[in-house]
Amino acid sequence: MISAVSMIDSLKPLRTRDFAHSPDLGLVRRAVRAADWAAVVAYFDGLPPRADHALAVEVAAEVPGSERFLQRAVDTERDSSLARTLLGSRCVVLGWEARTTSRAANVSQAQWRVFYDHLGRAERLLTDAVAIDPGNAAAWTERIVTARALGFEPAEARRRYDKAAEHCDVPYRAQGRLIQNLAPKWGGSTKAMHDFAQECLKAGPPGTLAGAVVADAHIEHAFTSDRISRIRDYLGQRKVRDQLGAAAARTVLHTDHEPGHGWVAAHSAFAFALFQGGDLPRSARHFAALGNLVRPYGWDMMSDSWKADFRAARSKAAAR
Structure with a gap:
């Protein structure tokens, strides 16, 4: 029975949706939707330092149209690793949306060009993020995705994972x-x-x-x-x-x-x-x-x- x-x-x-699974994830989503950078920073500052912040980054990056707000944050906050992590993650989302979930053989050349443009930009932003803050485990986590998408060697993906694990307990x-x-x-x-x-x-x-x-x-x-x-x-x-x-x-x-x-x-x-x-x-x-x-x-x-x-x-x- x-x-x-x-x-x-x-x-x-x-x-x-992830933001519906943990109540606090709704907070960062609302902050991004409201284009409230101070609230975004306060949210991430409130997370335990060695906790896994990657899911919160993904939730923020999935907000439709957030790339404009996040670009302003990158332009304004010149030394912000967080701003570059969030915009880099948003570029990953946009790239996969352009590619779609179709089999590779069914993806058009135009779709591939958009995909690689977004993923290349994501890689540059995330590289800057870890240069500013080498302990940014969420940025290292996103760089595992860009390593896959851009065809880097497996050893490089593993190096990026090891960096994430070095700065995150789980x-x-x-x-x-x-x-x-x-x-x-x-x-x-x-x-x-x-x-x-x-x-x-x-x-x-x-x-x-x-x-x-x-x-x-x-x-x-x-x-x-x-x-x-x-x-x-x-x-x-x-x-x-x-x-x-x-x-x-x-x-x-x-x-x-x-x-x-x-x-x-x-x-x-x-x-x-x-x-x-x-x-x-x-x-x-x-x-x-x-x-x-x-x-x-x-x-x-x-x-x-x-x-x-x-x-x-x-x-x-x-x-x-």
Whole structure:
């Protein structure tokens, strides 16, 4: 029987945006929308110095039209690493919007030109950001993305990750970024992804998100096939399910875990990988933690109607 909590959640709209997952992220979004630079600075100054600021940077950068406001901040605040980080991240967003999510073969030459113009500008801004403040872990995290987009060597992407990790206690967003760089679709290998994910899990303090990217690595491995049956067969392997369970137990399901920026992304990835692998009991704990919150990663790769699929999966896991 579906639990009362699941019945209530089934009636609520899904909240898929990062700023809806952590109340404080709405503050920086509103500050950017209001073009209030003092409020933006105050928000970032209020974050713990060695916390992962990367998600807050992404939320700010996703505000439509914010590039004009952020350019004024860069022009006015000559020594601001933050202003260059935010505008650089906005350029990354604009570049990917121009490229779209189409396969590379289906992207036009005009789209590629716009993409590389934006990513090249992002790289220059982010390079300036870390020159001003070498301890700016969020800027190093964004530079992992530009390294991938601009075709830099894997060693350079890893150097940028190491810089982010040097200045951030739990660089969960940087770990997720590097998993993408190491994925086969970007010229990497499944072994490189899994080795890195396990490295993060072993090195990170229990109860944090360090190592939750084990789920990302398995999702990317599964999607090296474009057949749903093979994706599910891979995720359904006993070894894979056990690795996912062990990683979840050490991260988001650990007794010391306290939800912070990124917790929805981690639970969503575990829920997806475990459910698609047929492990309903383990997936149910992640669905229960999420309620009506979800990040699309994994789910939207499987289906265009992923929101309905998520709801159905949540109900099925609750009724196990």
